[in-house]
Amino acid sequence: MLHGAIxxxxxxxxxxxxxxxGLEVHTLNFSGHGGxxxxxxxxxxxxxxxxxxxxxxxxxxxxxxxxxxxxGGYAALYAALNNPGRISKIFTLxxxxxxxxxxxxxxxxxxxxxxxKAKVPKFAAELAKRHGESNWETVLEKTIEMMRGLxxxxxxxxxxxxxxxxxxxxxIGDSDKMVSLEETIAxxxxxxNANLLVIPATPHxxxxxxxxxxxxxxxxxxx
Numbered sequence: 615m616l617h618g619a620i621x622x623x624x625x626x627x628x629x630x631x632x633x634x635x636g637l638e639v640h641t642l643n644f645s646g647h648g649g650x651x652x653x654x655x656x657x658x659x660x661x662x663x664x665x666x667x668x669x670x671x672x673x674x675x676x677x678x679x680x681x682x683x684x685x686g687g688y689a690a691l692y693a694a695l696n697n698p699g700r701i702s703k704i705f706t707l708x709x710x711x712x713x714x715x716x717x718x719x720x721x722x723x724x725x726x727x728x729x730x731k732a733k734v735p736k737f738a739a740e741l742a743k744r745h746g747e748s749n750w751e752t753v754l755e756k757t758i759e760m761m762r763g764l765x766x767x768x769x770x771x772x773x774x775x776x777x778x779x780x781x782x783x784x785x786i787g788d789s790d791k792m793v794s795l796e797e798t799i800a801x802x803x804x805x806x807n808a809n810l811l812v813i814p815a816t817p818h819x820x821x822x823x824x825x826x827x828x829x830x831x832x833x834x835x836x837x
Contacts, residue, residue, distance in 0.1 A: 615641045616666070616686025618708070618820065619757050620725070622648030622744050625820055626683070632829035637836070640678070642669045644689070646753055649746045657760040659769055663693035670700060679703040681832055683820050684710070684793075691770055694780050705835050707785040707828070708818050711770065712797035718765025721792075722758040727751040775804040782808040783835045787816025787823065 615626045615633075623641035630639045644662045646652045655661060666689065670678060679702050682690035687706025694701040710721075727750075730738040741750040784802040786793055795812070802810040811831060816823055 615639065616680060616682040616690055617641075617644070617647070618684030618686055619760075620647075620741065620745075620753055621683070621685075621820070624648065624744070629825050629829055632825060633832060637833070640669070640673070640675075642666075644686075646749070646756060647745060649744075649749065652749055652752050652756075656763070657756040658763065659689055659692045659760075662689040663696060666690070666693045667697055667700060676700070677702050679705075679836055681705045681707070682709065684708045684818070688770060691775070691778055691780075691782070695770075695774060695778050701780060703781045703783075703836060705783045705785060705832055707813075707823070708787060708790055708793050708820075709784070709801075710793045710797070711775075711801040712794070713761075713764040713768040715762075715765045718761045722761050725754045725758050725761075727754050730754075772800075772804045775801060776806065779806050783811055783831075784808050785811040785813060785831070787813045787818065789815060789817040792818045 615623075615630060617623055617625055623643050626641050630641055633639050642665065643650050644665050646657065653661065662685075677700060680690040682688070682704065684707070687704070687709030688711075690701065690704050690706065694704060727738070730741075741753070744750070745753045782805050784798055784805065786795060786798040788795070799810065802808045813823070813827065813831070
């Protein structure tokens with residue numbers, strides 16, 4: 615299971631517990647997240663996809679199914695594209711597929727650490743606890759750079775999505791205000807072997823997704 619941007623694996627702990635009966639479940643923190651060392655290199659999908667493959671190699675896992683929330687879904691698809699045979703089924707939830715310069719600039723406005731501390735101090739404190747008091751602002755800065763990079767070059771454009779032959783379940787909550795239903799449907803229609811799941815009364819934050827329902831959908835997808 616893969617977390618989203620500015621997130622960490624601890625956010626998936628409850629879902630992991632629900633899935634652990636009958637399944638072997640793995641979680642990891644992407645580089646620089648969850649209190650791990652901040653890499654000198656920029657946050658990129660190449661870095662995060664590399665984290666996935668490194669984890670598989672370290673744990674001697676030849677092939678795995680992935681549930682990826684938000685950015686985690688994007689990273690899973692990108693890793694599958696570039697590492698054929700290492701990833702089997704992929705379930706994405708609330709993954710943003712449409713990236714332009716304008717969209718990226720809109721998204722990064724919400725990642726300004728100074729404004730966060732002034733307007734949503736509780737959320738800023740949560741990020742400081744999640745990533746470390748000395749790291750969380752750097753995580754935001756590097757995430758801003760990553761999003762702007764995707765805005766300039768969406769590396770999972772329709773041409774790339776057409777090359778991903780994995781079985782994919784593309785999921786979205788019908789109350790998601792960050793990811794549109796239209797871009798999700800477009801990705802579903804472009805992926806060669808995909809199905810679409812729209813979860814009712816569900817916004818973007820993973821903490822607000824009904825975990826029992828989500829666990830059931832994951833188990834159903836994995837068969």
